[in-house]
Amino acid sequence: MSEVTEIDPAVASRGSGTIPVYDPSTEELIGEVPDSDQAAVDAAVARARETFEFGVWRRLPAKQRADVLFRAAQIIRDRTDELAVLEGRDNGLNVAAARHIITVALDVLMYYAGWVGKVHGQSSDVVSDGVLGHYERYHNFTQLEPVGVVGLIIPWNGPFFVAMLKVAPALAAGCSAVLKPAEETPHTALKLEEIFREAGLPDGVLNVITGYGETTGAALTAHPDVDKVSFTGSTEVGRLIVQAAAGNLKRLTLELGGKSPAIVFDDANLKKAIPGVGMGFLAGSGQNCSCTSRIYVQRGIYDQVVEGLVRFAKKLPMGGSAEPGSLLGPLVSEKQRQRVLGILNDGVAAGAEVATGGKAMDRRGYFVEATVVTNTTPDMRLIREEIFGPVGCVIPFGDEDEVLVAANDTRYGLAASLWTEKLGRAHWFADELRAGQVWVNCSIAADPAMPISGHKESGWGGERGWKGIEAYLTTKAVYISH
Template identity: 40%
Template sequence: MHDYKNKYLQIITHLGVFTLGDKVYKLVCFIKEGQKALLADYITLFINNQWVDSKSGKTFENFNPATEEKICDIAEADAEDVNEAVKSAAAAFKRNSKWRTMDASARGKILIRVGEIMMEQKHIISSLETLDAGKPYADSLGDVEHAADVFKYYAGLADKSLGKTLSPDGQYFAYTRQEPIGVCGGIIPWNYPISLFAWKVAPALASGNVCVIKPSELTPLTALHMAAIFSEAELPAGVLNVLPGYGATAGATLASHPGVRKIAFTGSTATARKIIALTANNLAKLTMELGGKSPAVILPDCDLDQAALYCHSAIMTNCGQNCCGISRNYVHADVYDEYVAKAVACAQNRVVGDPWKEDSESGSVISEVQMNKILGYIESGKREGAKLECGGERIGSKGWFLQPTVFSNVTDEMTIAKEEIFGPVQSILKFTDIEDVLDRCNDNEYGLAAACFTKDVDKAMYLSHNLKGGITWVNCADILTTQTPFGGFKGSGYGKELGEDAMKEYCEMKTVLMKMSNKNS
């Protein structure tokens, strides 16, 4: 069994490629083989290609959720810093700026270079992600590789943002063109920090926009490291700004700022409603990727082992801190008991522990607050009559580790069947009729994702067309690819990330209509 920490952190000393000051060097500086990784005592904001202190001088502490140990202090951005970053971004977006006059293919080359540097430094970035988020190193590595692919994918689309010619009535020539919006704000959560940074920044920059990014105060390290990578890739000053801080200050100012023309947010539905209200006066364009309570329908003709494994992974990966995780399993009565047994076996066999150990499948949840919230939902499940099949407890006394938890005999009115838990809690419900189960699946405020498992093509098509989710999986679950759009319905938000459709979220369509000369006049 390998220990990723010894395997990779031992070889990291420093990048040695950036010339942006001592703080950048320290950001990726680790000490002495075999010891824990240490960062700088203090890391600053990134505005206009400069590492700067916050205007207020405030900082906040950054912790490792797997050990509860402090990693470092981070400069805390607030309203003044957001104003400065938006000012910097707006200057970079001026009509005759270097960024605005750059060929679209040249923008693509910068994004390609970013993806290449990420792969060169994938062990460093993955280490930062594991330190900051408590997730297994193998998962962090997969997230980094995916994020690098996202940058490369949108690099290829940078010079392919096309309009079309039209045939209007009268003697006119008309065409449309896709134009960048301007200053785009990105508000990123803590569950997939590096992936969601890429989802927002890559299509925005490929479309020719400029960005101000607020990473979660719980997981800011990889976003700050990405700022240094973009500088190495020679992105012009002001095009990307990174402001770690709190939602109530930095996030709210960014959402309400009159100079920001687009907000892309991933997070809770409750927070989204606040952000939407803040953007009302500015009428900023919005992409909202929000919460979920995703159902799966398991029919008796399916490969039950496959269904159980997919649904297990789709709720237990990342400790269930996954907005599209399959948290509601609707299982046909004919195979219900068998499925429950398989789900329990998967949960009991899942290895939860030190995220640096190669055999760890789950690490810690993000914080004590989140752990207690999840445990509260587990208690509600027991109190309301669901059967706790396994799990339901904290593991150990240091780090926020939780047992994978499975409930059977769950009914639709129970809290654990209605509300997003955002933890490793699987609810298994019983059904006998397809029409009935469709109504039950769709009777929820969310509509992010859904899944169905069956060997019957007709039933698969019927279910996938009638389940209300922005993405519906057939005989699989929780599969996201760079090429396929992702986004929800109803309380799960609107707008799309990934795929070509995400480019449209960062563009405005302009129509040009030109009067043609009339030779007979």
């Protein structure tokens, strides 16, 4: 057993039991966190509610609130290496990739810290019929107010980054929050609470609880004193959250599953497209909701692209979070590895062909080889379901009309990438693809100022940009007669 991660004693007391946390690279126990029960959830929500009602955060001058967020950003910057190691041990990312996760999370926090004090409503002076039958003059204005106590639930892929996508705008808006990380990857979320407390955030404004989704997460989403839930995870769990939120008609932001297409036309720059498409389905070992794992390639270049993707997949070094030079890591758990292998085996049994990979690696850790699959059919699980593993399916197509129908033939609509040198085609496909974000000649691009919002069953609402902070605000209209 490797050294157990230390948890703040105040945090460690928040549950009736503990949950073991394992390093997916080595299968070793690296820590234990509280299994928060209903009483722990109630206590966390009560702390958040008290701070919100007393205004210890939302009523502070904007400069003071912004200063807290900027101080937290500086602490994160100073501790990037420490946080990267912790993130990597939780989910198997190599340290360089984990450091990148911390850096882009820092960018998100800096972006939303800049919004504090810049959120405002509108005003107007009008003359209107009054209730007594004569004209009255009104000075009208709207004000944007924090929605209240928010429940934030994050997945095990990129947990520090996804946590910041929710925590930063929620705090910038003036909300109080309860954050629940995935039970597999809780440590950087717990550190995040410590960082904000060190930066001067009043106690109780951000509360991190750990536990299983079906118990702790369910208690949080159904809690009658939570005004909004923001959830990132599977579409299936998203449906359960919708049902739970109906009790008090909570506001919801849902960033759910994806089965995103990449489309490679015969005019594409293949020196750029092949590695771009390769990382589009292999980034994070495929554990990214925006991964473009359905790869449509025009027939004239199909064989060339398949061969190129096979070479690319074979040359990427795979290893654990502490192994120098590794680019691809393990899956988060044995359960997830078996799910990925099960979908692959179902496809092969139905006639799909594995061009490279397709097996678990013969070593410690939950590794699956980088895999390229051909000869699929549209009804296979490989094409219909979100795999969340290092698997890309390469599918030939003839013309634009054919590939547009195929690309949109999914219940998801999170992202899409398009590879072409024709600007007109790029604009046309950007209009016609039913996806919340479209990348042209790139993959997995992101910016804090640009929103992400799922179409179809990929989610409700959006994150990042103005949409991100707007999701934690509510509008009040005020009329003043004069």
